[in-house]
Amino acid sequence: MTIQQAATEELLAVRTSHVPAPLTERDDQLAEKAFRAICVLAIMLPLLLLVVLFGGALVEALPRLSWDFITGYPSRRPETAGILPALVGSACLMLLTAVLAIPVGLGAAIYLEEYARPGRITSLIELNISNLAGVPSIIYGLLGLEIFVRVLGLGRSLIAGAATLSLLLLPMVIMTSREALRTVPVSMREACFALGADRWQTLRRVVLPMCVPGVLTGVILSLARAIGETAPLITIGALTYVAFLPEGLDSPFTALPIQIFNWVSRPQPGFHVDAAAGIIVLLLLMLVMNGLAIWLRKRLQRRVYW
């Protein structure tokens, strides 16, 4: 053997002794299976946790859930506490919020979809809407506190709360209404124009009736979200211990999530049971509202053939 051959052989021996065994296909498949398992675990963990937590709340709440609970008033003793002022307060609040938010939200959506030309003003409005969607809800509470409660002098009233919530919901109502307006085909509008209608007639008689299911669905979904909002209402001064039903637009009020918050914040465990019962009522309400929205969408949707 020549010196070169010997040297090459020695070199090769050194090199190959440090080369790791190549990964087989089995290793790859094993790694993929393991990773899949980790991912499934990652998804199941929060879901299982939520099931456990909700189950725990349901079990906690069962002894307290009764007709007396739903029709009673809060009291110093947890066993006799009821949720009626909170339920009525939330219901009134949702009604008022809808009355305030729907016209403005739908109007803005119609403006953006039907009237506005692409330009700086339109971009400014759209930028504002998407910004507002990301503002923390407590900031809306501060806005409502200063403007509605103080400057406009509405006080800590139902109407101030409804106005604040309607501002909070506005981005969502505008976005869902725009989606609903977009589902109406352009050919419908063009047909109306061809028949000599002006823009408002087109909207009033053809476009708006066609997108009512979409708009309604969006509104109900927004209200389902609003019914759980606590922070802005606390900031504008919704009371946490209310033993009366709201009497008018300017009366102080409480709401379901605020009552729950009040009960959770108390040290006695009896009130925690009340809070759990309140949570079950709230979640049931939200479930009903979401179900209503989905049912409405299915029921009122008419296919457009053209």
Add this chain to the structure above:
Amino acid sequence: MGAASIKASLEAPRALSERVIARTLQACGWVSVLTTAGIVGVLLFEALGFFREVSVWSFLTETSWTPLFAEKHFGVWPLLAGTLLTTAIAIAVALPLGLLAAIYLAELAPRRVATLVKPVLELLAGVPTVVYGYFALTMVTPVLQQIIPGLAGFSALSAGVVMGIMILPIIASLSEDAITAVPSSLREGAYALGGTKLGAVFRVVLPSASSGIIAALILGVSRAIGETMIVAIAAGQQPRLTVDPREGVQTMTAYIVQVSLGDTPTGTLEYRTIFAIGLTLFLVTLMLNAVSHRLRQRILKGGAM
């Protein structure tokens, strides 16, 4: 299509009623601009009143926050630390779980599983935060107290973990959008070069989707920073400058709740503190949302990395 071409101009319509209606609708559009102006105006107005009495320097550098005590200090750091600590814990929970969920749903899951799991994950985001707060205080804290000795009844850890579960759907769904937005040509290229599925995911798809994932992360952070009820119920009401998650802390949002629940008269310095804190909160979330928006715009425009 021709939708833009048939949008009427606001100057040309014939009837007066048409013009009036058009202007009314335009006014509705302006409400959103007015709302933003209102928020900025209100926060600035009251915060400026606050800063006339308390210097910005002491606000930003003092380490004690006791505006409601006899001896008043107005350093924002305890509240900021509380917010950052709970947010960090929330992200530590939500990022790994959310990212793994996103990868699974986008790349590995069979179609039927994905269509079933996605709306269920969205459910997590729809739960009212006061309910999460209840869970944190009455169920998570006792369990954690068994595992971790020295955990206080109110702790940043308990609130942070539950907050993480709350923001998990945000990170999961936005990351999943980012991953599915990666063009299949890149994946197929990786397979063509002999890569495995995992190799393609980790070496090609994820780096390509990184800006979208970062945008999702930033949005999750913004949501966690603005969260109020979970921390107000479970994290405590004691402003404490600490990085120990076992202790109770007060976040910026929880402080605003604390003052609102009390009977601070309007127009006083104490009243103005909530606006100064509100301004800080607003600026931070605005910045984060803007960065996240920019990142997502860049992706939409050119699939940038």
